[in-house]
Amino acid sequence: xxxxxxxxxxxxxxxxxxxxxxxxxxxxxxxxxxxxxxxxxxxxxxxxxxxxxxxxxxxxxxxxxxxxxxxxxxxxxxxxxxxxxxxxxxxxxxxxxxxxxxxxxxxxxxxxxxxxxxxxxxxxxxxxxxxxxxxxxxxxxxxxxxxxxxxxxxxxxxxxxxxxxxxxxxxxxxxxxxxxxxxxxxxxxxxxxxxxxxxxxxxxxxxxxxxxxxxxxxxxxxxxxxxxxxxxxxxxxxxxxxxxxxxxxxxxxxxxxxxxxxxxxxxxxxxxxxxxxxxxxxxxxxxxxxxxxxxxxxxxxxxxxxxxxxxxxxxxxxxxxxxxxxxxxxx
Numbered sequence: 001x002x003x004x005x006x007x008x009x010x011x012x013x014x015x016x017x018x019x020x021x022x023x024x025x026x027x028x029x030x031x032x033x034x035x036x037x038x039x040x041x042x043x044x045x046x047x048x049x050x051x052x053x054x055x056x057x058x059x060x061x062x063x064x065x066x067x068x069x070x071x072x073x074x075x076x077x078x079x080x081x082x083x084x085x086x087x088x089x090x091x092x093x094x095x096x097x098x099x100x101x102x103x104x105x106x107x108x109x110x111x112x113x114x115x116x117x118x119x120x121x122x123x124x125x126x127x128x129x130x131x132x133x134x135x136x137x138x139x140x141x142x143x144x145x146x147x148x149x150x151x152x153x154x155x156x157x158x159x160x161x162x163x164x165x166x167x168x169x170x171x172x173x174x175x176x177x178x179x180x181x182x183x184x185x186x187x188x189x190x191x192x193x194x195x196x197x198x199x200x201x202x203x204x205x206x207x208x209x210x211x212x213x214x215x216x217x218x219x220x221x222x223x224x225x226x227x228x229x230x231x232x233x234x235x236x237x238x239x240x241x242x243x244x245x246x247x248x249x250x251x252x253x254x255x256x257x258x259x260x261x262x263x264x265x266x267x268x269x270x271x272x273x274x275x276x277x278x279x280x281x282x283x284x285x286x287x288x289x290x291x292x293x294x295x296x297x298x299x300x301x302x303x304x305x306x307x308x309x310x311x312x313x314x315x316x317x318x319x320x321x322x323x324x325x326x327x328x329x330x331x
Contacts, residue, residue, distance in 0.1 A: 098155045101132040102162045112152060118143055131162050136250045143290040145316060153250065200260075207264030208246075209239045219260050221253060236285050238269030241327040248285075270330040274304050286325045291316045305331065 094113025109119045121142050135156045216227040246254035282289035294314045311317040
């Protein structure tokens with residue numbers, strides 16, 4: 001190195017030292033610090049091994065409470081989606097079979113043709129303590145249309161633990177006596193006094209749109225429960241347009257009672273089809289929330305309705321549905 005200047009020799013020495021340091025670092029990293037990749041099991045394998053040691057099968061986990069509602073809703077939603085995105089519940093292969101709305105699971109409700117959001121509503125209602133005591137209670141399911149209800153009503157079977165008892169149905173009191181037995185005991189008790197409702201002795205025409213429960217109970221064949229049925233349905237409709245509408249009430253002997261009624265002044269409350277909100281239209285038995293939203297969408301897209309026949313362009317309205325709704329609509 002006597003041919004190099006002192007500064008050159010110093011630079012070469014530093015360069016040589018740097019090369020040695022880098023080479024030594026590579027050797028240490030490869031030989032001492034790194035382990036073979038094959039010695040590290042995959043993350044999935046580690047998780048599965050851990051579950052196996054604990055005796056847990058991942059697919060067997062079943063959530064409870066609100067998690068169960070969300071899980072069942074998700075299952076119904078997947079079934080609904082598998083039929084084709086954007087299709088209505090009517091497009092599904094709906095089945096009709098006996099079921100209890102208080103105990104049916106999400107898969108059962110989905111097979112019956114209910115939409116996922118309806119299934120979720122039912123499960124949420126039940127999880128909060130709600131129950132369906134009568135077949136007609138199923139009408140309260142959001143979006144329930146008369147056509148779907150008419151298809152499902154004959155196959156609804158309310159379990160005995162969930163039923164309301166009719167006035168004439170046997171039931172046990174706190175002492176184990178049936179209603180009939182208890183009634184016999186009351187009759188034998190001369191100290192007991194009960195109001196007596198005097199029935200009409202001969203045919204009397206009653207205005208079904210103005211009669212109260214006291215007057216309705218004077219008609220042979222009508223007691224407290226049926227009188228309340230008529231009043232509640234009359235209020236939901238906005239008045240009876242024909243006596244034949246009595247047949248829409250579950251268990252009501254419409255043919256036997258028809259001769260006692262007339263419709264009097266008829267419908268007393270109508271829906272402005274161009275101004276009513278979705279909530280207002282959805283409460284009417286002949287519209288429901290699904291049809292109300294369809295009407296609202298039609299108004300946004302095409303403007304004011306001038307004739308009810310225009311609803312034939314709206315999903316869910318056939319000729320029968322339009323004619324039944326006609327007395328309750330104004331523009």
